[in-house]
Amino acid sequence: MASFVQYPADHPFPIQNLPYGVFSTDGVASTRPGVAIGDFILDLDAVSRSEWFVDAGVEAEVFQKGTLDPLVASSPESWPLVRAFITRLLSPTSPLKANARAYLVPRETATMHLPITIGDYTDYYASYEHAYNCGVLIRGPENAIQPNWKHLPVAYHGRASSVVVSGTPFHRPTGQILDKVGDKQPIFAPCRRLDYELELAFIYGGAPTKLGSRLSPSEARKHIFGYTLMNDWSARDIQTWEYVPLGPFLSKNFCTTISPWIVSPEALEPFKTKQYDHDPKLLPYLDDPEGFGFDVPLTIEIKTPESGAYAHVSTSNTQHTYYTFAQMLAHHSATGCPLRPSDMLGSGTLSAPRPDGLGSLLERSKMGREPFELDASRKDMTFLRDGDSVKFSAVVKAPGGWSVGFGECEGTVLPAVPFEG
Amino acid sequence: MASFVQYPADHPFPIQNLPYGVFSTDGVASTRPGVAIGDFILDLDAVSRSEWFVDAGVEAEVFQKGTLDPLVASSPESWPLVRAFITRLLSPTSPLKANARAYLVPRETATMHLPITIGDYTDYYASYEHAYNCGVLIRGPENAIQPNWKHLPVAYHGRASSVVVSGTPFHRPTGQILDKVGDKQPIFAPCRRLDYELELAFIYGGAPTKLGSRLSPSEARKHIFGYTLMNDWSARDIQTWEYVPLGPFLSKNFCTTISPWIVSPEALEPFKTKQYDHDPKLLPYLDDPEGFGFDVPLTIEIKTPESGAYAHVSTSNTQHTYYTFAQMLAHHSATGCPLRPSDMLGSGTLSAPRPDGLGSLLERSKMGREPFELDASRKDMTFLRDGDSVKFSAVVKAPGGWSVGFGECEGTVLPAVPFEG
Structure with missing residues (x-):
């Protein structure tokens, strides 16, 4: 064609x-x-x-x-x-x-x-590799995966108002952090552990569902309008202090970037791949025998102000969701929550099971404990510094010879806004 | 007048x-x-x-x-x-x-x-008494209040699509729960611990804030358009299983009810009362020397299908927020999250420091361990049964002789939608 x-x-x-x-x-x-x-x-x-x-x-x-x-x-x-x-x-x-x-x-x-007016925005935590890596860093390998994780797609409600289109710069967030481990009194200071999260977002479309109605995975799949790249910028130190017991709040709502292009399910047909095996077996309301993933490589690059050129950090893949996107949507509707057109849902950080396939700096630098060499300008990379830019991109070649690209999801960290209290 | x-x-x-x-x-x-x-x-x-x-x-x-x-x-x-x-x-x-x-x-x-088109909805956890009571039930009195709680108004993002106006019935949610304590395999079943949460919600108005901008409490206060009663219906058993580590999700997004009337700050002027003392002192970005609470009694009533008449359960008060509403808004903007007109923010469950002032059945029945007598039709009340209705109301008498009412926030529990899997 x-x-x-x-x-x-x-x-x-x-x-x-x-x-x-x-x-x-x-x-x-x-x-x-x-x-x-x-x-x-x-x-x-x-x-x-x-x-x-x-x-x-x-x-x-x-x-x-x-x-x-x-x-x-x-x-x-x-x-x-x-x-x-x-x-x-x-x-x-x-x-x-x-x-x-x-x-x-x-x-x-x-x-x-922004291509759509996002109503509600939900973010999942659906990559096994990411959940495992984070679990190991926080709790060690024995208890890395928490008891509920293999039974349901863990998720939280995000903030729609802070979603921006690729290319929008944002200020390093200032918030409550602990100056030293073990401190009891927090300080109000610029985030010291600013991170990205490589995600694929998808858009709910079609008629809204009614309060109390439930979609099966096969019904849910028909409502996926398309997919876009997403960077769920995260302030790790703010998150650590604030998230007990109700989850992330200010650590995630200062900026979320999406690429400007929404790729349709039909364009991704050639890249369908097998879904994960589910052991233990999922509950029947999540049954998705026709479910699949997409084999689309995702790359992360960082540009420091000193170098001025993007350097490759990781290549992950959209297939690294333990749950299918249809299962995520079906779960969302299980208790009767209404889904509305232009709702956006993120996959959660997509990490591949390889050291060069990690979707966040938290994982790549082992919580900052193991700095790595990005390029000649940044030999001790851990978390993002002012002026750093991060770019996600995805281009995949189809068996038919053509390529399918998602465009770019890019953002630059501006210095924190001074607090004049 | x-x-x-x-x-x-x-x-x-x-x-x-x-x-x-x-x-x-x-x-x-x-x-x-x-x-x-x-x-x-x-x-x-x-x-x-x-x-x-x-x-x-x-x-x-x-x-x-x-x-x-x-x-x-x-x-x-x-x-x-x-x-x-x-x-x-x-x-x-x-x-x-x-x-x-x-x-x-x-x-x-x-x-x-619904009086407004809610953009983003945020729910706080700002009542000391509620946080303390829940903490005692879960962790015991020694560790009831978690380390961050007295430093920041803990909050999570809620789901705007499931907010309904008073009088809208809803189905008991069906979700993943553990059949017995200690089970490793969840079941998909109707919620067994359906609860209400008595809250006061407030509405952000005026110009939106820009990504990266921050409001002080005194600036934030000017943006409060008004207040309404809110019932943050909660599925306790679904919540217990799902909420680790990212907070409540399906346990809160099946229905949230608000009263149809929005009461303006001016109408509440006669009821201003002293804010809580903050020990330890709050960080300067939360300084609110002109802050205040409102002394407005809030009543909870339940009607069983057997009795057909409302029976009084609790009387709490809007003053039971440790943080002022202006502090909650200021905190929300601290990292630069944009606030937009018609955003809604809930106080969190408002419990008074009295056994007859508790804002949830979780607290009133001590997690279901201590059933109480509602009326002749329900001598063993713990959580809500099918057909139960819950009504929140608030009418307060001003020194000038007139009264100010909030209208009613009411909802009825319909049976769970059968799962035909």
């Missing part, structure tokens, strides 16, 4: 990918939904107002509200129709070819925005 | 109260914001479209969107102006008096709705 838009064979945004995003351009006040194709963005708002908008699977106004929310809220049955429509529109025989300039925006001229 | 609307001297909604809500009436599709006055609701949407809408402090369209969100998002400086306008409109000399039928809706004919 080809497109009239030209791009190299290994381009992350070929016609087989078609990730959704929201963009704006200079001189136009409003944001518009679009689809990445090669080095361009197909302007879906413009398309929806054109004569080419025929058999699109949804009404034109779905693309005229400035966000992807109306598409996400549309029936899941419509999503493949919209994808087929866009594929036709970008095919070599498309009538759009002669009018491409009116509908295709060079990506380098666009500013990307 | 009197109104042309007639009501008894001890009515919970006199002209000194004026709580805001959102209502609908038969035959009218849309919801409208209103203010309770005696047994009526002043229809603010209708008023905003009338010739009487003069010097109201905000534009007319603020009342024409079907929710209170635009008013909550308006400048805090405008709120007293709106209140003064409504007070004039309801005064004995008001021109509205001759046209009252067009603007006053009998409350008994109205259906109440």
Whole structure:
């Protein structure tokens, strides 16, 4: 399958990918939904107002509200129709070819925005390797995995208001920490253990569920609109002090970054892989015999202000969730919690079972006890310093020869805001 | 101060109260914001479209969107102006008096709705007595209060999608629980320890804060739009199993009920009381020398299906928060988390230091170990059974002779939804 838009064979945004995003351009006040194709963005708002908008699977106004929310809220049955429509529109025989300039925006001229208006945001803890690594660091290998972990996808509610799009810098958080281990009196000081967490987020779409209703994994899977890269920036020292007994709060809600592109389940079909074996067996409400993972490598790079160039840190993989995404959603609805379109759910840190596959600095530096060499500019890396940038990316090659990319999830640490008390 | 609307001297909604809500009436599709006055609701949407809408402090369209969100998002400086306008409109000399039928809706004919579109919802754990009681039950009196508790208002992010208005029934949640203490394999079964939590919620209003910005308690206080009663229904057995290490999740997100009326800080002025002494001293970012609590009694009643009448269980008080509401908000912003208008924040269970002042059944029944007599129909009360209703209410008499009521926060437990797996 080809497109009239030209791009190299290994381009992350070929016609087989078609990730959704929201963009704006200079001189136009409003944001518009679009689809990445090669080095361009197909302007879906413009398309929806054109004569080419025929058999699109949804009404034109779905693309005229400035966000992807109306598409996400549309029936899941419509999503493949919209994808087929866009594929036709970008095919070599498309009538759009002669009018491409009116509908295709060079990506380098666009500013990307949060693609959806996140209602509720939930974060899981679903990577066995990450849970095991953290458990070993905190409790030792004997008790690394806690009793509930292999029975349910542990999760907490996150903060939707602090989710930002890739490229948004944020200040090092200031909060209550213990100056020395064993102190009883905390201090209010800039975080000293600022970390990232490599995650894959997914978006709930379609009709909301009602209070008290429950989805099976196979029902839940149909509601997954797409996937995006996520960095759940974490303040480890603030977390250690605050999280007893109700879980992380300020240590997680100062910034969460997502990539601007949402990759559809259909684009990820070629990368399906076997799900984890579950021993002990999961309870029947989590039964997901058709469940699968995705084999998509995820890379982490860090750029120090001294070097100015990204250095590779880890390569993990989206397949490292012990629970399928459908099981995570099914569990979420088990007690009757309503799910609403544009809810976002994070996988939790995705660590691979290799020293060079760890999804956080906590694991990589063994809680800061084992500094490592990032590059010539940072030979004693433990946690993030001011000016450091972190970039997650994912590009995977399909058996058919094309590549599928997720775009980038990037952020830079600004100095803490001084406290003038 | 009197109104042309007639009501008894001890009515919970006199002209000194004026709580805001959102209502609908038969035959009218849309919801409208209103203010309770005696047994009526002043229809603010209708008023905003009338010739009487003069010097109201905000534009007319603020009342024409079907929710209170635009008013909550308006400048805090405008709120007293709106209140003064409504007070004039309801005064004995008001021109509205001759046209009252067009603007006053009998409350008994109205259906109440969620007053705001909650963005993010945060729940604190701010009552010393509740934290102490729970600590004693779980860890014994020596270690009842955990090391961080007296230094920061412990909190977690809750689920906005499961917040409902008073009167909404909900199904007993089904989730993972341990059949017997010490079991390693959980079962998926209806909750056996369904509880309520008596809370006061407050609403953030005014301009959103930016990522990275921080509010002092005195700045934060200006952003409190108002207060409402809240029941943070809790599944204790689901919570015990799931909450390690990231806090409560499904045990809290199956239903959270709020009363339909939002009481303004001005209506609560007569009930200000001294804040708690803080020993150890709080860190400077939480300094709130002008801080205060409110002395408002809160009552809990339960109605069993066998009796059909409410029986009194507890009387607590809104003053039982160790931290002021302004301190809770200031803490929330400490690391730079954005606060947005219509965010809701709960106090945590409010228990008074008296056996008849406990805010949860967990405390009242000592984790179910000490059943108590509710009434003739339930001599062995521990946790909630199917068909039980719980009602929170609050009416307080001001020194000036009038009363201020919060309305009711009520819900009924329906049987669990069967699992057909």
